[in-house]
Amino acid sequence: MSERGSAASPGEARRSLLTDEVRALKGKTKVYTAPEPFGAAAGRYFALAIGDDNPLYFDAEYARAHGLPGVTVPLTLVCETNQYAGRPMDEDGYAGHTWDLDIPGTRQVRGGNTYVFHRRIRPEDVITATWRIQDVTERITRSGQPMLIITSKADYTNQDGQLLAENEETIIFVALESSS
Amino acid sequence: MNIQDETNIHVGQVVPPLQRTIRLTDMVAYAGATWDWHRLHYDPEYVKEKKLPAPIVDGQVFGALLVEQLQDWLGPRSFVHRLSFSFRNLVFAGETVRCEGTVTEVAADRIVCDLRVVVVGEDGGTARIAVAPASATVLLGRADGPGAPGEATR
Numbered sequence A: 001m002s003e004r005g006s007a008a009s010p011g012e013a014r015r016s017l018l019t020d021e022v023r024a025l026k027g028k029t030k031v032y033t034a035p036e037p038f039g040a041a042a043g044r045y046f047a048l049a050i051g052d053d054n055p056l057y058f059d060a061e062y063a064r065a066h067g068l069p070g071v072t073v074p075l076t077l078v079c080e081t082n083q084y085a086g087r088p089m090d091e092d093g094y095a096g097h098t099w100d101l102d103i104p105g106t107r108q109v110r111g112g113n114t115y116v117f118h119r120r121i122r123p124e125d126v127i128t129a130t131w132r133i134q135d136v137t138e139r140i141t142r143s144g145q146p147m148l149i150i151t152s153k154a155d156y157t158n159q160d161g162q163l164l165a166e167n168e169e170t171i172i173f174v175a176l177e178s179s180s
Numbered sequence B: 001m002n003i004q005d006e007t008n009i010h011v012g013q014v015v016p017p018l019q020r021t022i023r024l025t026d027m028v029a030y031a032g033a034t035w036d037w038h039r040l041h042y043d044p045e046y047v048k049e050k051k052l053p054a055p056i057v058d059g060q061v062f063g064a065l066l067v068e069q070l071q072d073w074l075g076p077r078s079f080v081h082r083l084s085f086s087f088r089n090l091v092f093a094g095e096t097v098r099c100e101g102t103v104t105e106v107a108a109d110r111i112v113c114d115l116r117v118v119v120v121g122e123d124g125g126t127a128r129i130a131v132a133p134a135s136a137t138v139l140l141g142r143a144d145g146p147g148a149p150g151e152a153t154r
Helices: A040-050 A060-065 B003-007 B024-033 B044-049 B060-074
Strands: A029-033 A106-117 A128-140 A146-157 A163-175 B014-021 B078-087 B096-106 B110-120 B126-140
Touching: A040 B024, A040 B060, A106 A146, A106 B060, B014 B060, B014 B110, B060 B078, B060 B096, B060 B110, B060 B126, B078 B110, B096 B126
Parallel strands: none
Antiparallel strands: A029 A128, A106 A163, A106 B078, A128 A146, A146 A163, B014 B096, B078 B126, B096 B110, B110 B126
16 A cells, blocks of 8 residues: 655645546556566565465476466466566656556555456466556545545456456545645 | 365355464565565655554555465365455554455355455454455366366366
């Protein structure tokens, strides 16, 4: 979750956040293609980081015995990694996909994700991530502050155009309480 | 083939929990493994400036832990086809989380589980909810998904 926020003048927070500029975000698309195959090491590194010792990630014979062509990587990694993005780090150290949204007078939080996996990632897969903003809506919080809900989705495909996974993500911009 | 009959999974069955203490070292490893070096996840000075008590665990890791929980339970011939989760509260470096779940639907070739991730208190109980609601659809009897060649389903 992010705790970043932008300043707003007193009284501004109760204005609608759903401006024409924000509405126009719907349909915006960004496409990234990794410069190299996913790699078995990426999966083994991630498995080690999260403490998952499943042999499917490092033992090819075990993986083949269970019907896979070889080692795979932890299922959610394709949705978590920024490997494909090929972006430099920003001043906070972030180097992944972003919509570069700056909604003044709000703080940004993550709502959640829905992943659909179509097949396991193979080390030779070269990932293309196609991100698209699906919807932009506004609601009012219990404390009466407007909040903006931005739903976007990534389709992850490989070099043969096979759909590997989908990742629907919700980002929420909550208006900061007015200081007046 | 009715996979569910073989595994004897039933509605209401509790998914064996997965408990994990997430140390700052684990978070640094996770940052490297995901190519996400946002300072919120490991830099004490940075989080102090943001008035947070400690570095924040990247919420995406809970999706990985929920899949691990299900795969550890169901074995290599299972495939998490769909996973949905909502964030509720931040989790900080050094805290212990527990993934919990219950089977809510059982079909011939798949099950659906309600899941959540809680922060474990000193007494072993639930200190607060990190992730809820969450749910997963898991295909049984196959190591790979519907987008893979057919041999993985045999």
